[in-house]
Amino acid sequence: MTLFLFGLFFVLLLVELPVAFAIGVSSSIAVLLSERLPPTFIVSKIFAGLDSFPLMAIPFYVLAGNLMSEGGLTQKIVSFANALVGHVRGGLAHVSIVSAAIFSGVSGSAAADTAAIGSIMIPAMKKEGYASDFSVCVVASACTMGPIIPPSILFIVYGSLVQVSVGQLFLAGFLPGLIMMVTLMAFAAVIVRRRGYAASHARFLLRRAWETLVGAGWALLVPVIIIGGIVGGWFTPTEAGVIAVVYALLVSILVLRTVRIADVPRIFVESAIMTAIVMLILGPATVFGSLLIRDHFPDRILAALGALTDNGLVSVFLMIAFIIAAGFVIDVMVLIIMLAYPFAQVAAHYGYDPIHFGLVFTLAATIGGITPPVGSLLFVACSIGRIGLGEASRAIWPFVVALVLVNVLLIVFPALTTIVPSLFFD
């Protein structure tokens, strides 16, 4: 059954059937062929998979992020980042990375981050004489912080599939996100030095930093509300998402006056479409997943790993290596939806902390977003930079290496992920 499901799924994927339908068609055929399951199992599982209050955080974070970028807050975040790190050699590369880190705290979606930051930073870098492929790759790799720095749609999906606290995952992502930022900046610093890119302005001015901080203040309050609300125990992540939407509506319509009320229905529909793309994969994936569980898929992975090693750490390394390798041809969301539950079962068998494994797993899957030939973040950045994926495939390597290093670091030192949540949760 497992082999049939995965085999059919991959064949359908290769003929360019959208992922949602490749999952839906392959699992439907399996259900129809089985004698024990009624065909209504397909429909009722799809509904049950979506019928979850934690999952409803996805539309809220998508909507809040869209309202913020429509409201022109991306430019303000970029100006603030520029005031902070623009004076360093190769300033704009660092500005891209810092802006992406800040924007990750506002939005839940890495691809939306790439579109927002990329459409400002990639043209700006090209204008200053940075190579197109480097500009595209800096932005794409920086936006992998999106799913790690809270809020994060991938953590919402992971949390609901594996039954772990989304709030704890959010907090656990904080420190790893900062480590990613520092590591990416270090790797970028070496490259800009070799290529001789200049700073974007002469020196750091406290006044400029303060003025741009005030300008970006409305955006910077979003992560404060979300994280503060969750840490303080006032809101669940879904409730924090609603508050973020209401805040974004008020700020962009009443305070900044950059969004008109007449724009709101259009933004609602666009956000609903972006949400539906995820949900229409998640629904059928619930059918797929339950078929795998009926076929004892986690036990099979465990048996396969057991044949190679009996060491928990080595098993986790093998699983993560598998995810990163699969990430070259499968995209982030699909990896999480198909493999999060079975892999987390295996990790739990070896006594791994579920939050720690969630972080490590999600980062590994996210790296799949920038590895060619199939990587949605690299794809979005390339289309903004007007270069082909092939041109970007060389310049992306240093950043892939940087992120894999961070991933290894997180596997070896669990405290990096668990220390922040342990301060706030028992």
Add this chain to the structure above:
Amino acid sequence: MLRRFYDRLITTLVVVAVTVMLGAALVGTVSRYLTFLPSISWGEEVTRFAGIWSVFLVAGLTIRQGAHLGVDFLTARLPLRVRAAARLVNCALILGFSGLLLWYGLRLAAENMQQYSPALEWSMGAVYLCIPIGAALMIVESLAVTRRLLRGGAAAPPTAPPMVE
């Protein structure tokens, strides 16, 4: 004329569903803190149902816009005619899957008309109707894509980049 009415109707329903979802979640959250408001038990339930309805109400639009996440690293290397043929096969598969959702979605709804949701005691059968409705919208839009493919060869919109991750 009919098409404009259809588009208007769909977008209006989507905006209503999103607004209800937001409103219910907001009231549910706020009423826990403003104790002078009557406490409500239905906030989460309405949020979930409206959220799921909004997903299926835009399901047709996701197909029209080619917004679904797909993988083209093999098909991009194929001759245009072969690629167009693959697209037609995909349309047939999407139609088949949507047809299945429509048929068994109606069956599921019919079987559960007498089941009631815990908080609001709404008929679950009625709530499940979002699936056959979404399936019907997907069928309408995939038929339009198929017609465009048959007329203009490979003129269908390319798979757009996924926007949420």
